[in-house]
Amino acid sequence: MRLSEQRDLLRDCLHVWAIDGKIEVEEEGVSVVTADGAFTLTAADPDLRPVRWFLQTPERRAVGAAPRAIPSIGAALSRLRNALGADGGVAPRFS
Secondary structure, three states: OOHHHHHHHHHHHHHHHOOOOEEEEOOOEEEEEEOOEEEEEEEOOHHHOOOOEEEEOHHHHHOOOOOEEEOOHHHHHHHHHHHHOOOOOOOOOOO
16 A cells, blocks of 8 residues: 555544544654654565554553554554544444
């Protein structure tokens, strides 16, 4: 996924999640910057498969912890949404 695609996806997610923040494209990844700090999503090196993404949060950065390894973009967005404190939304019900 190109950085421009990550930027657009995260911009859309902020809108859907109703999070007040901005998107910053950096050399290695894309950051969501809010009043709580920068949440940075970076692509993993292909040699690290099955890990595909890393998510660094302000809390982990503050204590010098490495970014969290994540296996898919869906899981990365879910972790990011939770880290940002966004509402999970309504789960669909099928009958």
